[in-house]
Amino acid sequence: MxxxxxxxxxxxxxxxxxxxxxxxxxxxxxxxxxxxxxxxxxxxxxxxxxxxxxxxxxxxxxxxxxxxxxxxxxxxxxxxxxxxxxxxxxxxxxxxxxxxxxxxxxxxxxxxxxxxxxxxxxxxxxxxxxxxxxxxxxxxxxxxxxxxxxxxxxxxxxLDALRERLYLGFGAALVALLLLFWAGMTWSLRSLRRLSVELDEIEAGQRQGLSERHPSELLRLTRSLNRLLASEGEQRQRYRDSLGDLAHSLKTPLSVLQGIGEGLASGNPASEAGQQGAVLRAQVARMSQQIDYQLQRANVRNSGLVRRQVAVRPVLDNLASSLRKVYPDKPVQLHIALADPGLLPLEEGALLELLGNLLENAWRLCLGDVSVSLSVIGQRLELLLEDDGPGIPVAQRSRILERGERLDRQHPGQGIGLAVAHDIIRGYHGTLAIEDSPLGGARFRISFPRH
Incomplete structure (x- = not known):
């Protein structure tokens, strides 16, 4: 076709x-x-x-x-x-x-x-x-x-001489006609190219809608797209606002219940009241975890028509600076290799959440080396995040991507970081594979389409 x-x-x-x-x-x-x-x-x-x-x-x-x-x-x-x-x-x-x-x-x-x-x-x-x-x-x-x-x-x-001249003349006329047709078509399609440029600017966040500087035949299309963009933005904002309002309205009663549970559990743990307090506190913590998880998903979901291009290096530098403050006694060498132009087709919040979860896990579990690389392979962008830590057993690699599952029991956490990262990757039509790293630990191989 x-x-x-x-x-x-x-x-x-x-x-x-x-x-x-x-x-x-x-x-x-x-x-x-x-x-x-x-x-x-x-x-x-x-x-x-x-x-x-x-x-x-x-x-x-x-x-x-x-x-x-x-x-x-x-x-x-x-x-x-x-x-x-x-x-x-x-x-x-x-x-x-x-x-x-x-x-x-x-x-x-x-x-x-x-x-x-x-x-x-x-x-x-x-x-x-x-x-x-x-x-x-x-x-x-x-x-x-x-x-x-x-x-x-x-x-x-x-008659034969005339036929030969006609063939030559018609051939030359056909070539000239095709050149003129190509020039006219190129001039006519400039409006479509301008429309494509404006759509690229919308995807990059440089423009909010399409202009009216288009031929009358395209105005109905551009106005429909503008209405769709406005409707999508409003719907996304209403969705986030609704989740935010819901979370805010639940935080207060959950805090009260958390306080009651801690009060009950502070007594004799072996008593019935102490046991009920522990159960209440665990269920309230699980409810808070679920609310936080859904809020994170809403904040980093793919934005549909509007597609961003975010530089990876500044995000990595900010995260590394924060992690060095969180783990001041752990010297970690961060190796970064990014192919030009070093951009990923994600929103900045989504990229920050994705790299934050993966880099924090690698930083916490590594012995001293963490590597992040970005390369272009055909029509896809491949992001590799590796460490020299203990690695992830093959049998556990699919399970740790599920919500609430954790392999590291020595440090506090809710077990939703990798699940959120996986949701972000899938939301942007990417793939995630967990492999063994040449450094000795785990390698997270993430692939996104370039466009």
């Missing part, structure tokens, strides 16, 4: 131009052939008239002056020579012009007056023949057929 609009239009233009010229070429050839044929007929008719004017009857016998004056210098050229013949009514040759070969033409004295025809001689050569019947010559009754003939070869050469 041809997906390029430019190629489709160009192909349609080529087909129409070729079909038009294929239809026009035979018509022009036919018109020129008819005109040339009329010219030959007129010339032969003139020659026959000259022969009739020169003929005389003496005592019932035909007399022709010798020689008949030549009216055209081209008659000395063999193919261009005009041949003259006079036949009686029985078809017998009564006279022929000087140097004319024996005729293989049979006159038809049938009272039709004149006739122009094309015939083939016995030697295979073709001739034009103009035949005029004469019944009155010099005021006396006569019964003769005056015939002027000419070879078809000059006519055919002229």
């Amino acid at each position: 041809i997906r390029s609009l430019r190629f489709r239009l160009m192909l349609a233009g080529v087909l129409l131009a070729v079909l038009f010229m294929l239809g026009l070429l035979p018509a022009l050839q036919g018109a020129f052939s008819l005109s040339l044929r009329d010219s030959v007929e007129e010339r032969l008719a003139t020659e026959v008239t000259r022969l009739i004017s020169a003929a005389r009857l003496e005592a019932g016998r035909l007399r022709m002056p010798e020689p008949i004056p030549v009216r055209d210098e081209r008659l000395d050229v063999p193919d261009e020579r005009l041949l003259g013949y006079i036949f009686d009514q029985r078809g017998r040759l009564a006279w022929s012009s000087q140097g004319a070969p024996a005729p293989s033409y049979g006159p038809r004295y049938d009272g039709q007056g004149s006739r122009f025809s094309r015939f083939a001689a016995s030697d295979g050569q073709e001739y034009w023949a103009y035949d005029v019947e004469v019944r009155l010559l010099g005021g006396e009754s006569a019964a003769f057929s005056f015939v002027a003939m000419q070879s078809v070869a000059p006519y055919q050469r002229t």
Whole structure:
């Protein structure tokens, strides 16, 4: 399937131009052939008239002056020579012009007056023949057929030369027409390119909507897209506001319940009240965890039509600075290798959440080395985050991406960091694979489409 609009239009233009010229070429050839044929007929008719004017009857016998004056210098050229013949009514040759070969033409004295025809001689050569019947010559009754003939070869050469010129001319005209068509199409498609540029600017966050500087045929599309963009932005904001309001409204009663649970659990842990307090506190913590998780998902979800391009290096530098303050006693070497231009197609908040979760885990579990690299592979961007820590067992790699699952029990946490990171990657049509790293620990291989 041809997906390029430019190629489709160009192909349609080529087909129409070729079909038009294929239809026009035979018509022009036919018109020129008819005109040339009329010219030959007129010339032969003139020659026959000259022969009739020169003929005389003496005592019932035909007399022709010798020689008949030549009216055209081209008659000395063999193919261009005009041949003259006079036949009686029985078809017998009564006279022929000087140097004319024996005729293989049979006159038809049938009272039709004149006739122009094309015939083939016995030697295979073709001739034009103009035949005029004469019944009155010099005021006396006569019964003769005056015939002027000419070879078809000059006519055919002229027609072939014309056909060659037509092919060359039509070929040049087709090339010129296609160049003009390409230029016109390029000029016409500038509006689509401008629309594409504006859409790219919207995806990059440089513009809020499409402008009105487009042809009238595209205004309905641009206005519909603007309404869609506005509706999407409003819907996303309402969604986030609703989640924020819900979380805010639940925080206070959850805090109260948390306080009650801590009060109950602060007594005798073995008593029924202490056990109920511990259960209440655990359930409240789980509810808080669920609320935080859903809020994080809402804040880093893909933004649909609007696509960002965020620089990775500043985000990594800020995260590394924060982690060095969190782990001041742990010297970690962070190795960064980013292919130009070092951008990922995510929103800044999503990239910060993604790299924050992965880098914090690597920083916490590594022995001293963490590596982050970004490379371009075909139409995809590949982000690798590696450490020299204990690694992740193969059997546990899919489980740690589930909400609430944790392998590290020595440090506090809710077990939702990797789940949030995985949701972010899937939300931007990416993939995540956990592998063994050459450094000795785990490698997180993340792949995003470039566009």
